[in-house]
Amino acid sequence: MEDPAAQQRALAEGNKRVMQEAFLMKRATDASDTKSAFTHAGNMLKELKTTQLSPRNYYELYMKVLDELRHLEDFFTSQNRQARQPMVGLYEQAQACTMVLPRLYLLNTVGACYILSQEAPARDILKDLLEMTKGVQHPMRGLFLRNYFSHVTRDKLPDAGSPYEGDGGSVDDSVEFVLENFVEANKLWVRMHGQKGPSKDKKRRERERKDLRLLVGTNLVRLSQLEGVDGAKYKTDILPPILEQVVGCKDTIAQSYLMDCLIQVFPDEFHLASLEAFLDGVCRLKEKVRVRPVLESLMERIGNYVGEHPDALPKDVDAFRLLNDCVTRLVSERPKLELSEIILMQVALLQFASQCYPGRLEYINHCIGVCGRAMVSRGFEPLTGGRPARRDLPLECIEALLRLLSIPLKSLGLGVLSLAEYIDLLHFLPWESQKQVSLELLRSVLSKESALSDLDCVDRLLGMIAPILKDPPNGERGDGDAAMQAAQEEERRLVARVVHLMRNEDTDCYFRMLVVARRHLGQGSPSQVQYTLVPLVFRALGLARTIRAAEVADEEQAAAAETAAAAAAAASAATAKAEAEARATADAAEGGVNGGSGGGADDDGDADGDATNGGENGKEGEGGSDETEAAAAPAEGDEDSGETVAPAPAPAGESPATGAEGAGDDEGAFPPVPPAAAAVARPRQFSSRKVYQFLHEIVTAMAPLHPWVSLSLFLQCAIGADRTGFKAIAYEFFSQAFILYEDELSDSKAQVRALVSMAGTLLSCEGFDPVDYDALATKTAQYAAKLLKKPDQCRMVTLCSHLFWSPDEAAPGRRDARRVLECLQRSLKIADVCIAGGVNAQLFIEILNHYVFFFEADNPEIAGRYISGLVALIHEHVDSLDPSDARTEMERYLNNTLDHIRRKKEQADLPESLGKNFAWVTI
Structure with a gap:
């Protein structure tokens, strides 16, 4: 019966008859009428013989009958407990029912009570x-x-x-x-x-x-x-007959359900004990059975169990090998198996390996390699060199590969870079999917805060995230909507954060890492480099400071070693001179005694000859002493000259201080050279100058694409070079910033921002010679005077006045009071022509604040009469304005400035000269 309405009518009629017969059955049980109870129960059970109901509706009717049979079961149990009827009698009465199906239901009902009474086994x-x-x-x-x-x-x-x-x-x-x-x-x-x-x-x-x-x-x-x-009984007595039935039934639906049911209902340790037998059964299922969900369910259960109980995995069972052999066998025996199914089985196997064998990278590499070979065998090629794919990868395969590639990222992070097959498989994905994997890799690396200290690791990591840096090969990256722009901003932030993870104690290796990073990041799209190269510039600036500090320490160490060597040489010369004088004195004394005893005491005149020789020896000793002093003089001269010369190493077996001759005459007579002089420092391949050259190349390459960002970076590099003592390099960076300003910046707002940055940077630099500083400050002031808008001219010229009055009184060539006054007076002239909307009054008030600043800074050219006159001029212009919010703001600004001047005039602890100056100010 297929008609739903007819089904409902048949079900309703069946339920009605069941309720009627159940009522009569309960009335019979209340009267302890066993025979009538059996009769009405049989009539009720007769409704289950229907063939008109679908399985779903039949189940509903079955549950209704089941509820009523509980009353009959309770009746039989109470009858037996009250010793009214033995169970064997009830069992025999149930068999008296003439209809087969009702009789068997009644026998099962009585039989359950029979077992409960334990009257029979x-x-x-x-x-x-x-x-x-x-x-x-x-x-x-x-x-x-x-x-x-x-x-x-x-x-x-x-x-x-x-x-x-x-x-x-x-x-x-x-x-x-x-x-x-x-x-x-x-x-x-x-x-x-x-x-x-x-x-x-x-x-x-x-x-x-x-x-x-x-x-x-x-x-x-x-x-x-x-x-x-237990596990042993399950393995020997339960699983084999079940598998035999499942495999032998040759039914796709039954095999799929029963294999999954086996996995779900039995404990995990049972599956571990019988894994090989179960997997053999999986391989013998019908080809139409989707074995992948079965294996996924099995591996998930075992993986979660082993994850919670690491010692549960048997030592003598290589579960991964058994599962892998099963998967390999299934793939080989089922040539029609879809590629997505193959990949998903490897996904499950890889997840299992990550949970149960977390340290076995070969297992992970194996799963990835199997997928790569499967892709090639099905005619797919990796996307390399920017060429389009010959065949589009199906969507389900893309999703499966994304799942596969994301698993190692969660557990290994940067460790995936050591997997040879990982990057090869990544290239099979479309560009956007590759970018998705790259983003997940970056998030994994950043979440673990893993330091990037290996050059090869940096190279491979940045190579893997190329889809984030570059535009797709089949088209340009568009700005898109707000959501896409937000996603792009997130991508750029991730790349920038990765750059800051690069670090290494070896400055040469660190510099090579930055060079590699520049090679990869510089290949990005024009819209990306302004975000990805900027953090690289700041990391390189930090490296330059580190290298320069080491270079200065090396220079100081070399100077100290040279000083120690010179002192040792001088001490050696003085010791030699003293010994020569002592020998000469002894020889002279011995000659005098021999001469006094008479020259004829010896026939052959030996005594005279000895005396003569002794005199000659004395002279030689004195001459030797003079030569030693002369030899010591150049050493002292070298020390005074300030040149750093590394001492030449002594030949093997000789003292570093004395050489061969010294060792032969009086070994160990001279003090040893300090270790700092004798040690040979490891050579540094890349100097701080090389780093600044590297920075110059990066920013110069960015300049045509992003002039404002490049100008700011040039100024940052100038500050870095100035603070590390390279004033010529700092001047070059400033020159490049000025060139960019002239050639690339045409927007007036950008020019104003650039001038503020240039002035602030120039004030921060302290190493320029007076001539160079004056040239840079003058050029900045000239740029300010050439701005298009007069209010901008006024404000920037006023700002440039600070370039000629350094807060440091000892700063050479940076305090020119006359030029400060010239800048302020020129700004007043410019402000005077800005007549639209009362802008000149606003500008006059701003200039007044600068006058007061320099007046407090004791600039001799800023007289009190200038401030008084400017205040009067401001009052005149403000009073001429119509009432408005703008005028109110100006008056508030002016009153604050005037209040400051009044407080200074009344301040008792001002220096005497400054107090007299403020006394002449009239407001």
Whole structure:
């Protein structure tokens, strides 16, 4: 019956008859009329013989009958407990029912009470019930009958610790009964597939058949609830017959459901103990069965279990190898398997490896490599060199690859860069999908705050994020809507943050990392480089400061070593001179004694000869002493000259101070050279000058695309060079900023911003010679005087006046009072011609504040009469304005300035000269 209305009518009529017969059955049980109770119960159960209801409606009717049978079950139990009727008698009365289906329902109801009374072994009753249940072979009615058997006996099976164990049977008997019920129920369910009917109703019949799957799976739930079943029994006694039934039924729906049901109902440790047998069963399923969800479910359960219990994984079982062999076998035996299914199986396998074998990178690399080879075997090629793909990758494959590539990022972060197959597989994805993976990689790296200290690592990382930096090969990157712009801003921030993770104690290696970063980031789209190269510039500036500090320390160390060497040489010379003088004195004294004893004491005149020789020796000693002093003089001269010369290393076996001759005459007589002089520092390949050259190249390359950003960076580099002592380099950076200002900046607002930055930078630099500083300050003032808008001219010329009056009184060439006054007077002239809307009054007030500043700074050219006259001029212009909000603001600004002057005039602790100056100011 297919008509829904007819189905509802048949269901309503069935429910009505069930309610009527149930009422009569309950009245009979209240009267303890067993015979009538059986009769009305049989009439009620007769409604389950209908063939007019769909499985869903039949289930509703079945549940209604089931509720009423509970009353009958309670009646039988109470009758037995009150010793009114033995269970065997009730069991025999149930068999008197003439209709097969109602009789079997009644037998199951009485049989459950029979087991509960323990008047007969549970094993015998269960066996008898199962045998008689075979009498119903109608697929749907038989399934519901077997479900009723499973329902009423669920708590009456012989099991470990149950009251029915022992004489009533053992857990092995329970396993046997439940398995037999499962096998017969599955056979009935599979038989529904062969039911005859119109082809157009096949899908409906399959859908209705799927609705009945729980009636079969309930038996597996009963097996999993047996306390006496452990992993060993499951592996040997339960799983093999189940797999045999599942594989042997040759039904796609049954195999898919029952394999998943096995995974869900039994404990995780059971699956670990029987993994190999289960996977063998998976490989023997029908080709139409989607094995991927089955394997995913299995690996997810085991992975989560091992994640919570790391010691649960058996040492003698390589679960990954077993799963991988299963997947490989399935792929080889199923040539029609879709590519997306292959990738998703590797996704599950990779997730399993990450959870159970977190340190085994070869497993991760293997899964990625399998996907890459599968892509190639299906005719897909990686997108390299910017060329378009010959075949578009299906959407489901793209999503699967994204899942696969994201798994290692979560667990490994930067470790994915060591996976040889990872980047190759990434190139199979479309450009936007590659960018998605790159963004996830950046987020993973940033979340772990992993320091990028390896050159090769930086190179590979920046190579992987190329889709973020570059435009797509098939078109330009558009600005898009607000959401797209926000996404692009987020991408740029991520790249900039990664640049700040680069660090290395070895400055040469660090510089190479920055060079590699520039190579990658410089290849980005014009819209990207202004965001990605800026952090690189600031990292390079930091490196330049570090290298320069090390260079200064090396220079100081070399100077100290030279000073120590010179002192050692001088000390050696003085020691040699003293020893020579002592020998000369001794020789002279010995000669005098010999001469006094008479020259004829020796016939051959040896005494005279000795005296003569002694005199000569004395002279030689004195001459040697003079030569030693002369030799020491150049050493002292070298020290005074201030040149740093590294001492030459002494030959092997000789003292660094004395050389070969010194060692031969008096070894160990001279003090050793300090270690600082003898040590040879490791050479530094890249100097701070090289870093500034690198910075110059970066900013110069950016200048045509982003002049304002480049100008700001040139000024930053100028500050860095000035603070590290390279005034010529700082001057060059300023020159480049000026060139950019002249050639590229045409917008008046940008020019004003640039002049403010240039003036502030110039004031921050302290190393320029007076001539260079004057040239830069004058050029800045000239730019200010050439601005298009007069108010901008006025304000910038006023600002440039500060370039000629440094707060540091000792700053050479930076305090020119006359030029300060010239700037202020010129700004007054410019302000005087700004007559539109009372702008001149506003400008006059601003100029007044600068006058007061320089007046307080004790500029001798700023006299009190200038301030008094300017105040009067401002009052005149403000009074001539019409009442407005602008005038109110001007008056408030002016009053604040005048209040400041009054406080200064009244301040008692001002320096005497400044107090006299303010006394002459009239406001």
